[in-house]
Amino acid sequence: MTEPVNLQKTLNSFNELWSPRIVTQFNDYDVRVAKFHGEYVWHSHLDTDELFIVVAGRLTIHLRESGVERSVALQQGEVYVVPRGIEHKPESDAESHILMIEPTGTLTVGDTHDKIPDYVDATTGHHVD
């Protein structure tokens, strides 16, 4: 018998940037929340789309689509899906709280990526204590 989870409470439970916490799971998917600030690393997930929802703050997602680079800008309460295989780089110019949904086991840095900076946590998400 499970109980509801409060997103803000989960977000209050950690400070690390770019280090998703698993809020809950359904079917074979994770609901994850993370704190973003600054630039992430270019990467792509070859076998899965990735859903982003901005819980607080704002998020730019840089995309490389068919060799063309563009960016989408998301405000609080906005949703975007990065299609599988599309290289992308999230960036937030202020600390922002992002909800992501993707298959359990999906690595934050994807299947292909640029050199991973020290501040990036390459993980499949952390369970909350």
Next chain:
Amino acid sequence: MTEPVNLQKTLNSFNELWSPRIVTQFNDYDVRVAKFHGEYVWHSHLDTDELFIVVAGRLTIHLRESGVERSVALQQGEVYVVPRGIEHKPESDAESHILMIEPTGTLTVGDTHDKIPDYVDATTGHHVD
């Protein structure tokens, strides 16, 4: 090339209760938003879990688990997963805005359900114009 979707804009585009709109899709899943007010119908989805997030307002989900009935109460910003096969009945005592994620094609009233009241839209979700 897709663009971000604003949840509030989608919610502003319709008034019907219990009638989900498809915000976006990822892999073989829908992100849906709906307006709840009053009592829904008892039902269950046999083959899929169902994720609920309260965007605005509040939501009670009545559950029948192993013959025992209980309720979970969700406030804004709270998340709950109804496991597959579990009979449930959502209820909101004020108009509330709910985000749901479930496989594309999932019927709102599930695979088993009580008699469907006239005010319930039995649908796999409506695409937004």
